[in-house]
Amino acid sequence: xxxxxxxxxxxxxxxxxxxxxxxxxxxxxxxxxxxxxxxxxxxxxxxxxxxxxxxxxxxxxxxxxxxxxxxxxxxxxxxxxxxxxxxxxxxxxxxxxxxxxxxxxxxxxxxxxxxxxxxxxxxxxxxxxxxxxxxxxxxxxxxxxxxxxxxxxxxxxxxxxxxxxxxxxxxxxxxxxxxxxxxxxxxxxxxxxxxxxxxxxxxxxxxxxxxxxxxxxxxxxxxxxxxxxxxxxxxxxxxxxxxxxxxxxxxxxxxxxxxxxxxxxxxxxxxxxxxxxxxxxxxxxxxxxxxxxxxxxxxxxxxxxxxxxxxxxxxxxxxxxxxxxxxxxxxxxxxxxxxxxxxxxxxxxxxxxxxxxxxxxxxxxxxxxxxxxxxxxxxxxxxxxxxxxxxxxxxxxxxxxxxxxxxxxxxxxxxxxxxxxxxxxxxxxxxxxxxxxxxxxxxxxxxxxx
Numbered sequence: 001x002x003x004x005x006x007x008x009x010x011x012x013x014x015x016x017x018x019x020x021x022x023x024x025x026x027x028x029x030x031x032x033x034x035x036x037x038x039x040x041x042x043x044x045x046x047x048x049x050x051x052x053x054x055x056x057x058x059x060x061x062x063x064x065x066x067x068x069x070x071x072x073x074x075x076x077x078x079x080x081x082x083x084x085x086x087x088x089x090x091x092x093x094x095x096x097x098x099x100x101x102x103x104x105x106x107x108x109x110x111x112x113x114x115x116x117x118x119x120x121x122x123x124x125x126x127x128x129x130x131x132x133x134x135x136x137x138x139x140x141x142x143x144x145x146x147x148x149x150x151x152x153x154x155x156x157x158x159x160x161x162x163x164x165x166x167x168x169x170x171x172x173x174x175x176x177x178x179x180x181x182x183x184x185x186x187x188x189x190x191x192x193x194x195x196x197x198x199x200x201x202x203x204x205x206x207x208x209x210x211x212x213x214x215x216x217x218x219x220x221x222x223x224x225x226x227x228x229x230x231x232x233x234x235x236x237x238x239x240x241x242x243x244x245x246x247x248x249x250x251x252x253x254x255x256x257x258x259x260x261x262x263x264x265x266x267x268x269x270x271x272x273x274x275x276x277x278x279x280x281x282x283x284x285x286x287x288x289x290x291x292x293x294x295x296x297x298x299x300x301x302x303x304x305x306x307x308x309x310x311x312x313x314x315x316x317x318x319x320x321x322x323x324x325x326x327x328x329x330x331x332x333x334x335x336x337x338x339x340x341x342x343x344x345x346x347x348x349x350x351x352x353x354x355x356x357x358x359x360x361x362x363x364x365x366x367x368x369x370x371x372x373x374x375x376x377x378x379x380x381x382x383x384x385x386x387x388x389x390x391x392x393x394x395x396x397x398x399x400x401x402x403x404x405x406x407x408x409x410x411x412x413x414x415x416x417x418x419x420x421x422x423x424x425x426x427x428x429x430x431x432x433x434x435x436x437x438x439x440x441x442x443x444x445x446x447x448x449x450x
Contacts (some may be wrong), residue, residue, distance in 0.1 A: 001181040001331070002173060003152055009136070009161070009168040010145040017140050019161055019168050022082040023120035026076065027113045030086040032056065034110055037090065049091035053084065084275040085123035107200050121162035129159060136170055144170075152176045165270035181334045187290040192386030194346065194379050195299065197310065198365075200317045201283060202379035204387035209283060214275035215316040218268060225265045232258040281316050284325040286335040294325060295386040297346065298339040333444035338390045350374055 100107035190205040200211035356373035
């Protein structure tokens with residue numbers, strides 16, 4: 001199993017300067033390769049990333065564009081991995097683009113990377129560095145101090161150095177033996193998870209987990225620092241005699257005040273991301289550790305972000321990141337992740353009798369079933385229906401342990417040994433399942449990710 005450990009580097013000023021130059025080299029080589037790819041494609045040729053790499057290797061020490069002011073090849077001061085890996089990355093980017101087009105998915109062509117706008121990072125091959133306790137020996141810079149030891153034993157497959165605000169990080173990819181990577185679960189329940197805005201996650205047990213929403217908490221300070229930085233940029237443009245947008249290749253005069261402002265803004269953005277990431281990791285780890293099966297909805301997050309009133313809140317909670325982390329953490333815990341179809345009416349079905357309340361509006365947070373008189377909290381009811389969806393589908397397979405009634409009430413439980421099993425559409429199991437309506441529509445299926 002491939003796992004990655006991201007460790008903060010305590011870099012000296014000289015080491016940080018080299019990291020910045022190496023990341024800039026990777027960005028510039030990417031832009032060169034992409035421009036050459038586009039040029040060849042426009043001429044009717046069939047570009048190839050490895051052929052572009054050979055062409056670049058032939059000119060990188062002699063072409064005037066890649067020489068410093070004294071006529072020396074400055075690329076010799078940067079380790080070759082930084083300007084070799086962008087070609088492999090470009091090949092993967094184009095392959096992904098063509099595959100997405102072939103399958104009818106939304107596809108975007110690879111884009112140029114702008115300085116200050118793109119992620120600063122560069123690659124290191126596994127045979128070009130080594131780890132010694134809390135020290136990494138990197139090419140060109142030697143020994144650098146790390147904040148942590150490498151978390152897992154195993155074969156190191158590669159690493160990358162990247163910057164977040166004013167800190168540098170070493171992300172090491174390790175091939176870990178399965179018996180080491182596997183994590184023991186603390187429970188064997190089946191839980192439905194309804195993602196929302198008022199509560200980030202509502203569990204079928206009735207528990208509501210609220211997100212810290214760090215962007216909302218820091219929004220005022222973020223706006224203040226953004227306005228300050230904008231005024232500094234406008235002042236620099238005025239001093240340089242520039243009106244309107246800054247043309248390509250134009251450099252504003254260096255200002256220590258503007259640089260400090262940019263760093264303060266970046267640190268605030270970094271803190272927002274770290275708080276959100278911490279919450280997401282703790283939530284997803286808990287769900288995978290405590291349950292045999294976790295059921296979530298297949299939400300159309302990109303479509304939801306098109307709603308101008310809810311986009312900021314949805315992005316602040318991080319719906320897609322929660323789903324992404326659940327899917328890869330489930331493999332370590334042996335947990336099954338079930339995706340309910342996005343059109344499954346989990347909020348409109350009564351979890352007690354299965355009656356559908358079709359007229360339920362989004363603003364109604366509680367409602368009473370006209371058939372049985374049960375009073376429901378909208379989110380808790382949706383979570384219970386999601387839980388029942390997975391439990392009912394497995395009931396005839398004897399693949400899941402019996403759901404704990406103390407933890408997961410109002411469900412149809414199956415009995416049998418805990419061994420996992422393939423999730424099949426509910427309509428293929430028993431026919432009608434407790435009046436949920438799921439079996440009446442063949443498009444409402446469940447998919448399993450392991």
